[in-house]
Amino acid sequence: MxxxxxxxxxxxxxxxxxxxxxxxxxxxxxxxxxxxxxxxxxxxxxxxxxxxxxxxxxxxxxxxxxxxxxxxxxxxxxxxxxxPKNKDDIMEELQSLKRLMMHELPEDRLPKNLRPVRDQLMRQGVEEDVQTELLTRLLPKAGDTEKFTEETFHAEVVGFIEERQLAASERMPAIACFIGPTGVGKTTTIAKVAAEQLLEHKRTVGLITADTYRIAAVTQLKTYGDILEVPVEVVESREQLASALQSLNACDVILIDTAGRNYQQLQYIEELQQLLPEGQHIHTTLVLSLTAKFEDMVQIIKNFEMLPIDELLLTKKDETASAGAILNLLNRYPIPLRRIATGQNVPDDLVAATPARIADYIVGIQRHA
Ligand SMILES: Nc1nc2c(ncn2[C@@H]2O[C@H](COP(=O)(O)OP(=O)(O)OP(=O)(O)O)[C@@H](O)[C@H]2O)c(=O)[nH]1
Ligand SMILES: [Mg+2]
Structure with missing residues (x-):
């Protein structure tokens, strides 16, 4: 059937x-x-x-x-x-069955323990497929009122994330480029990452900015460069980027800042492709703000099909109470998520995106600070 x-x-x-x-x-x-x-x-x-x-x-x-x-x-x-069925058909069928099962449970038949869980997932902006998956997994555990605690919910979210989160390599790639929509915190995050690499990992760092779109952008990165005492190069073209990479060759880590662009428009992705070297892969980190609408994030990621994203970095967690987008993104895309930015303070407001911490956000507790 x-x-x-x-x-x-x-x-x-x-x-x-x-x-x-x-x-x-x-x-x-x-x-x-x-x-x-x-x-x-x-x-x-x-x-x-x-x-x-x-x-x-x-x-x-x-x-x-x-x-x-x-x-x-x-x-x-x-x-x-x-x-005959292929894998996609089977997966779709399973999803249909799960949906049917959850919707067939009328309000008062969803076990009492699971009602606050479902409400919390909704408040967090967790999308329906993910809600259904988590509730289905929790269903067999919900009968035992004694044993069903917030910890049960937390553990299930951790498990869900662990199955999906691809471990980005522990070590920072030698050259990393930060891209993303306007004002999401790319430059600030680069300063945080530069400080982290310098102070915690004792690596030498070089900075490059390709954001000559706004005069203030160059000054902003140069200011961070001065404070951290690291060299900053300004580039306007692929050729200049190649020579800046050459002159910072001795640095352990080179971080490249780019101008914020409305990547809902493909023309900007093409522009970015024109900047990046041909024949040399540079680790690209897509920076997105958690205050953005989830559907807009999805559209941006879709547009990046032509330029593969190596890592996602989510910012402004401090400005929103809902973290559902984190789960939704991990569920939809096999892109590693390594860090989350949690405020304006350089270098402190950058945390590791561990399953336990993300589950804290979703469950609404603060245990894994
Ligand atoms: N609340 C909060 N603010 C942040 C965070 N990260 C950056 N900001 C602030 O967001 C604003 C924009 O940060 P930038 O680093 O200039 O953002 P950008 O992506 O480089 O911006 P453009 O280069 O103009 O596209 C600044 O006021 C930052 O202090 C964060 O995690 N939380
Ligand atoms: Mg910037």
């Missing part, structure tokens, strides 16, 4: 989709009205959730196999064969 859930505005829309994707033999298992979008009932929209199923080719084969004494094959129902 292959299952698929559709969220649509009208039944006609659902029927067309089901017919197109599952064929004429699909059965409708369940139809119900749901509200989508919007937390706490605000800005919600009415939708239909339709779950349809189709028998797989093997099941059909079983059904049509004639046994002794039955009618001739010609009288048996024939069905359009369904192609």
């Amino acid at each position: 292959r299952l698929k859930t559709y969220r649509v505005k009208t039944m006609t829309e659902a029927m067309a989709l089901i017919k197109q994707q599952l064929g004429d033999d699909a059965l409708i298992l369940n139809t119900k009205k749901i509200k989508t979008g919007g937390l706490f009932g605000l800005f919600q929209q009415d939708r239909l959730e339709v779950t349809a199923a189709i028998e797989t080719a093997e099941e059909v084969a079983q059904e049509v196999k004639p046994s002794a004494g039955t009618a001739p094959v010609a009288a048996v129902k024939t069905a359009t064969p369904v192609p």
